[in-house]
Ligand SMILES: Nc1ncnc2c1ncn2[C@@H]1O[C@H](COP(=O)(O)OP(=O)(O)O)[C@@H](O)[C@H]1O
């Protein structure tokens with residue numbers, strides 16, 4: 478008897494969750510969702526496995542997931558081990574030519590490989606693609622303005638051309654592309670540029686006419702007045718977000734630029750979600766309340 482009383486509500490809640498997911502499965506069936514994975518969620522084993530499971534789930538639910546991954550913590554660790562200095566300014570890594578070699582090696586040779594292996598343990602369709610492949614991301618060097626001063630970021634690029642044909646071919650072949658945020662340098666053939674992964678994900682979401690861009694991070698979402706917990710934003714328009722933009726700091730600067738680029742480019746919504754929550758992607762895509770902060774046009 479007592480066993481029945483305990484399991485009955487749990488079973489009802491489980492069924493309600495499944496039923497709630499149905500309209501969202503219909504909404505996103507056969508659509509492309511670009512998911513940006515990076516930061517701390519990427520270096521925690523449990524979160525890493527939960528993310529791979531979510532991607533496999535999306536796949537079996539008929540959603541075409543395209544992953545753009547970062548790996549800032551992996552890069553920082555390797556740079557430290559090699560004694561190469563680097564600093565982040567306004568959310569972007571100042572990247573020397575030596576650091577660029579490490580970025581290329583770590584993103585393509587380590588971060589992408591680990592992610593592909595983990596997804597393939599569940600569904601054998603993940604394939605690694607570098608932004609340098611087949612002209613996917615083509616960029617020019619970028620500098621930024623900080624407090625009225627121009628800061629040279631070195632081998633950091635701003636994407637100018639996206640040729641998504643390699644990704645579309647993978648999609649057509651039934652694969653799940655896992656893309657490293659590196660670009661070829663339009664001004665120096667054979668050289669690569671370091672691209673912030675949020676920005677790369679946004680540029681790709683626009684080029685693919687994605688139905689959604691989801692970005693995982695290490696906070697519950699965007700705060701109007703960070704870190705005041707009362708100021709967590711659940712939904713915001715692009716116009717409102719532009720007003721908030723000057724007050725933003727560090728990693729939220731490129732993330733918000735990415736959200737605006739995506740929705741301005743025709744992506745119906747861009748969300749920033751808490752990658753520290755296991756299965757945050759499923760929660761965002763298949764529940765009505767979703768998760769984190771949603772940016773709409
Ligand atoms: N307004 C804000 N709302 C949320 N986070 C903010 C805000 N301003 C700055 N941040 C910082 O941005 C960080 C997320 O950016 P970043 O560390 O680059 O993310 P990731 O590595 O996950 O891509 C948060 O940990 C937080 O410290």
Ligand SMILES: CC(=O)N[C@@H](CCC(=O)OP(=O)(O)O)C(=O)O
Nearest residue numbers: 515516547548549569570673674
């Ligand atoms: C230019 C720039 O900042 N590039 C990033 C690329 C990786 C990244 O964006 O990783 P996360 O999403 O994990 O932070 C970097 O070098 O760290």
